Amino acid sequence: MSNIATPATATGSVHHGAGHNYLNHAKSLKSWLLTLDHKRIGLMYLVTVSLAFLAGGILALLVRAELIAPGQTIMDAQTYNQIFSLHGIIMVFAFIIPSIPAVMGNFALPMHLGAKDVAFPRLNLASYYIYVLGIAIALAAMLVGNVDTGWTFYTPYSKSVGDSVLLLTFGVFVAGFSSILTGLNFIVTVHKMRAPGLTWNRLPLFVWSIYATSIVQVLATPVIGITMLLLFLERLMGIGIFDPALGGDPVLFQHFFWFYSHPAVYIMILPAFGVISELMATFSRRPVMGYKFVALSSVAIAFLGFLVWGHHMFVSGQSAVSSIIFSLLTYLIGIPTGIKVINWVGTMYKGSVWLRTPMLYALAFLFLFSIGGFTGIMLGVLAVDVHLHDTYFVVAHFHYVMMGGTVIAALGGLHYWWPKMTGKMYNETLGRIGVGLIFVGFNLTFFTQFILGSQGMPRRYYDYLPEFASLHALSTYGSWILAAGLFLVAAYLIASLFRGEKAPANPWGAATLEWTNATSPPDPHNFVRTPIVTRGPYDYHLARELFGNGAGDGDGAAPVPEVRDTTHQSS
């Protein structure tokens, strides 16, 4: 990445060459591994998280390959159970939870705030290494032992199987600290590091959503920490809190687990809401409809998310009264989420809709996430959930939310910020083909699973009855199309690093600070001068008055907004 040349702005810095930016101001390996720069840390997360996604994705393909036909096809039951467990654990703890907040949050949040860095840069770097350490411990556990508990570690099964569960829970415990510290860092950054004039109601919606996410991370993660610690001690010395053989209660474990893991769903999805808000605004060139509602509902969802964990346990043996209360609360949280979708669609109304790759991802998100949301409502209906619980319907539902929602939004965000991160444009045609393949492949893989589930196919099954065979086969074919799309995306993005065109400072005509006030890629200190903010995040009219023609063009051919770094003063 070191050969990234000048930003497309005509005006360069006085003291440095025109190409001085955060990627090339220091090039040694050490300058990367020990960097305190939030942008570099964001890129390091991007690489690590992508590797985790690759690993989890290959495991998913293996799972689907095994399920292409009933009976044993490529592996035995024991191996299959380990592989689906590893798929879940890697995807949840190593990929989705850190994905958008740690990659795009780190890269974009301080710039959205007009700050030079997050509040605690050293802590930020430490968070990265704690994450790597936690994942390394977990991976070691998975490689040495037979972990086949699923990602939920339900007791007493997790007590009865291989000792590597001990190491694995410890790894998850360690990785949790990374999540806590990142959230803490972002909350303080949002509170204390805003540029002059950047009031709360001028914050971009991405900042709002990362802020809400951070609250959940700080409040919920300690609970999974203590749960994992208790499970660890349960295995180490049989403390008998969760193990019924020693007088403990397995349902208590489920309460503990879901008290974290349901809010964790919001750790996974709220950042996606933020990305989508940015994309809808930028590519419709209109402020997001109902800005205040979208902003505050993120925070409201963050808090309500703590009150609905019991809806995972309608058939677990918890009392009927709790189930009824949890069902009602689940709807409370469903409504603001639904209204957000309407707000995003409304943002396009009388806008100027530009169907570039990031926007295509945003539209795919609206389509897929809506399905995820509606099926969520279905699962929240007490009686219907009794039938659908722990079937492929649930598997399809959370893949529509997690993958159709979060991963699609993450891909949209990656395509959106890619020129800013790397200073390079990717091939737009390939980008559109990628979206198409992913969209078709995803639906083929997972829509079939809704039908499988409501027909009664239970989840986590190595083998199945013949009546489910045709849909399973279709789902497996879908997974290949999906994989082809994802590999295509990886290929052209990597190719763009070497052969991509130079990115202009603001290829999309966006109005947030990282586009209007910084070069692509940005200066090591983000902005040459601290921005002074005088308008809302999506005020394209004022932006144009201030910056001239804000019309974006991904090819860098049309006029680009001026970036005023002519009087670079830092030395």
Next chain:
Amino acid sequence: MGENGTLWLPEPASTLAPELDGLFYFVYYASLLIFVGVVGAMAYFTFVYRRRRPDELPKPVKDNKVVEMASVVLPTILVLVVFTWGFKTYVKLYTAPPDAYQIQVRARQWSWEFEYPNGSRSFGELHVPVDRPVRLVMNSQDVLHSFFVPAFRVKMDVLPNRYTSVWFQATKQGEFDLFCTEYCGTAHSGMIGKVVAHSEADFQKWLQESQVGDLSPVERGELLYTQQTCNACHSVDGSAGVGPTFQGLFGRERPLEGGGTVLADEDYIRESIVNPAAKVAQGFNPVMPASYASLPAEDIDALVAYIKSLGN
């Protein structure tokens, strides 16, 4: 996809299934309607307001208060209707009629055991009369399991430290799938059984005939071999599965994992059933659950006799 099922739901075969299906389809069609609206609007806006010139700058639009209010109020009313309906059906699903016929269910890795009021037992197959409420009182011998019969639309977790219960009233005679839906280890997907719904007369007849007492130990062992799903891991035709085959097992010197050998006599076979991890055959993992130790002594004897009969 079942003969009388729909695209989404299998054939309903219990009194509560039609009510639940009605609720399912109500939510389904309401969702579909809104979904088509949202995606339709999305597609329409994408086309009508597509960007025509790069420097196009749309005029500000005032947020429409009516649309905003409607988008809050309508979904709220809808979900309250759905909640109330779901709540009522849920209460019915878990309130068994007092005169229900009670069957005791024991789940263990990886088999189902059903015990009927007259003392007869069945494994893997639950026999019930139609048109009569049946209540299952369930308990697990080891880890969590879950009892799920899609055709009856019932599901309940089976826990090791307490009894849970579920009830249904079958409306059709025939065989229906029974699944374990709480992940319980290696052969989780082998923990599939059947529910056989008989007419009242056939059911009484079955109850009388199902007493396994007068079978020979080998015959009884053979029955248990499938009922206890030993066949999920152990073949009788010489092929290796998750565990060693039973064919030609008895009377041989067996190499053990970690060195040493053992003579496969009655004691060794019995020990391997009640304490599988004690001596693990070479080339296999110690994944067999210890829960078979809770089988009645005569069942273990019968299994030993059966395996012995396969010895040569």
Next chain:
Amino acid sequence: MASTTATAHADTHREAHHPPHLQHHFVSSEQQFDAAKMGMWLFLITEILLFSGMFVAYTVYRVWHPEVFVRSAELLDWRLGGLNTLVLLASSFTVALGIHYIQNGDRKGLVVNLILTLLFAATFMVVKYFEYTGKFAHGIFPGEHFHPHEGYEQYNIPYAPQFFSIYFVMTGIHGFHVLVGMGIFVWITLRALKGHFSSEYYTPVELSGLYWHLVDIIWIFLFPLLYLI
């Protein structure tokens, strides 16, 4: 948002008043201090939540088996627990006193009080050590190793292992926090001896003080719940 990129005086870090402790990405010492303090408060919230998981486990098992908890608590010596409560309260006082001294620029007062705090913390751990070993000698271990003997046989009742699991886990994690706190205070004392702190800059002292107060407060909940009721 955005902005005229005009003026902004404070951002080029070489120019203005720039004390050595001020990191480049902050505009002022106040901003840095506020950020650090807020970060610490958030961290303390996560600590409270970590313990709250255990308080939930305590509550659940107490509600299920109240008589076992009352009976088992007899085995804990409230005099030793009470002594430890006093010791921790005193240490919180000396920390507060230390912060008071450094606010007024008195480094010697700070160091003296930090050393006193360390002594109190060590006393706490010594008492804890005797409490633990006294239990172990009678076979009072957490969970499945719970096997009371030598006069404690009458406490071998169902769910007593749960009480002692909860007791050992909660006080163990609390004790671990005390040890971490001692490490921090050693480090702060060394820095204070090197003259790193002044009435202008004492953020690390104040933050470690906040942490210590939390450790103290958690004990104030643990003591009555485990020893007294």
